[in-house]
Amino acid sequence: MNMLIDSHCHLQFPQFQGDRAQVLERAWQAGLSTIVVVGTDADSSQQALALAEGHPNIFATVGWHPHQAAQFDDRGRLTLRRLAESPKAMALGEIGLDFYRRLSPPEEQRAVFQQMLDMAGELGLPVVIHSRAAEEEAFAILSGWAAQVKEQWPQERPLGVVHCFGGDLALALRYVQLGFLISIPGSVTYPNADRLTSVVAGLPLERLLVETDAPYLTPQSMRGRRNEPSFLVETVGRIAEIRAQTIREVAEQTSANAAALYGIAQAGGSGPAEKKEAL
Numbered sequence: 001m002n003m004l005i006d007s008h009c010h011l012q013f014p015q016f017q018g019d020r021a022q023v024l025e026r027a028w029q030a031g032l033s034t035i036v037v038v039g040t041d042a043d044s045s046q047q048a049l050a051l052a053e054g055h056p057n058i059f060a061t062v063g064w065h066p067h068q069a070a071q072f073d074d075r076g077r078l079t080l081r082r083l084a085e086s087p088k089a090m091a092l093g094e095i096g097l098d099f100y101r102r103l104s105p106p107e108e109q110r111a112v113f114q115q116m117l118d119m120a121g122e123l124g125l126p127v128v129i130h131s132r133a134a135e136e137e138a139f140a141i142l143s144g145w146a147a148q149v150k151e152q153w154p155q156e157r158p159l160g161v162v163h164c165f166g167g168d169l170a171l172a173l174r175y176v177q178l179g180f181l182i183s184i185p186g187s188v189t190y191p192n193a194d195r196l197t198s199v200v201a202g203l204p205l206e207r208l209l210v211e212t213d214a215p216y217l218t219p220q221s222m223r224g225r226r227n228e229p230s231f232l233v234e235t236v237g238r239i240a241e242i243r244a245q246t247i248r249e250v251a252e253q254t255s256a257n258a259a260a261l262y263g264i265a266q267a268g269g270s271g272p273a274e275k276k277e278a279l
């Protein structure tokens, strides 16, 4: 198949320290064409970028996760700003709000989120959003940001993606209306995934991405093990089943969506915008 894009994983994390090369080999074997490695603070963004710079089919995002908001400082901001200039840094993220685990105080999460959005607007980069137990507030903040950047944004290009989407179909549709994509993780394969199933069924395929969020959210048949990009195939299979479409259709369209969001030229495809065209 060779056209699947894992739009969000953390291959730079220590869980992959011992066998990263084999994990990548299994991903290409399983039919993935491209992997996007997502940063969560200065160090992990640097490491994501290092992986991307070492491989033509790996791309990175740089960002500061709300869990780490309390550790954010000027040095972190300047480091991310510098990393974001790399031609392999395709988006700002993951960034957002997490009031579920509250590993950082909400006030600090909001402040970091806003600074990251400002940086994305300044650089013309799309954003990768993490939002948990903060759905309405995150949406309100992103609506404000969208209004600010919309005028300078290329018309067809998504503003960002809400990763591991946890809301309901009504919220997903509002995000789509705003110009965002919705990313579906392996939890759609779990037996109790009713809400996510209705999101998958109810959105146009043109607005969906697929992701592993590896090493987290391992699909049902492998649950309990570390997740990895090759397991994305199971998630795509389930999405195809829910939508009564072929695996090939889901793989092709979600890959085209991811390529358009991140500004990645697809192998054999017509190749969308260069990253800097967003400016």
Ligand SMILES: [Zn+2]
Pocket: 008, 009, 010, 038, 094, 213
């Ligand atoms: Zn993640």
